[in-house]
Amino acid sequence: MMKWVILGILLMVVASAITASVVVVVGQEWRGGEEEKIPPSKAVEEWTPYTLPGTPVAGLALPIDYGRFHIVAPETDPGPYVRGPTPPPGVKKAGHDVKESASLDEFRGHGLSFEPPYMPAGWELTEAHAETVIWDDGSSWDSMFALYYERPEYFYITIKRFLVAPDGRVRLVANPEADVTYTLGEIRGVPVVYDRDPLQIHFVQGNLLTQIEAPLLDLDELIKIADAMIAQAQEASS
Numbered sequence: 001m002m003k004w005v006i007l008g009i010l011l012m013v014v015a016s017a018i019t020a021s022v023v024v025v026v027g028q029e030w031r032g033g034e035e036e037k038i039p040p041s042k043a044v045e046e047w048t049p050y051t052l053p054g055t056p057v058a059g060l061a062l063p064i065d066y067g068r069f070h071i072v073a074p075e076t077d078p079g080p081y082v083r084g085p086t087p088p089p090g091v092k093k094a095g096h097d098v099k100e101s102a103s104l105d106e107f108r109g110h111g112l113s114f115e116p117p118y119m120p121a122g123w124e125l126t127e128a129h130a131e132t133v134i135w136d137d138g139s140s141w142d143s144m145f146a147l148y149y150e151r152p153e154y155f156y157i158t159i160k161r162f163l164v165a166p167d168g169r170v171r172l173v174a175n176p177e178a179d180v181t182y183t184l185g186e187i188r189g190v191p192v193v194y195d196r197d198p199l200q201i202h203f204v205q206g207n208l209l210t211q212i213e214a215p216l217l218d219l220d221e222l223i224k225i226a227d228a229m230i231a232q233a234q235e236a237s238s
Contacts, residue, residue: 047217
């Protein structure tokens, strides 16, 4: 009788070890093998599959010009992701200032500072990130601004803004073999580019590129964030 009790205990220990191993492997595979935390359970449980609205780039002949975006094939030299304004002749870059804070307050004067008009319930601002390019003639340009939001047991939401030249184009590289595909859509008349993994929306208004990223967020919530920001900018310029 004692032998069977001991054998049962050993089998339970082995089963627990196997289960633990499976959990770790699944978490690693989900993040592409990176050593990161296992995805928050609530975000996975509540997420619903989505179909991106618009025209998939897959199957279209590349390159494609869509609004301010230039989408190319992977074998093409991608060049700079964002073509920012160029300084006057003879002026060179002298530095790059980066600041971070848990509050928006100290960045109110930054040229690209913003606060999204809409954010899904539960997500709180955890970090603001500002970048400024400094030129050797003493001038400077605010070049990038980002806000990071988090919610316990859920994935992050990140909103970034980049300064682009008035005639600059944003170049994206589509590579279906590496699961990098885009969908061309529109929000309030503004061309937008959707990326599926991780879920992103890119759009350009004036000389600002906005990129919103939110893994496993319901698509309608992501569109609400973009829609509110686009509407706010349109109202400000009217």
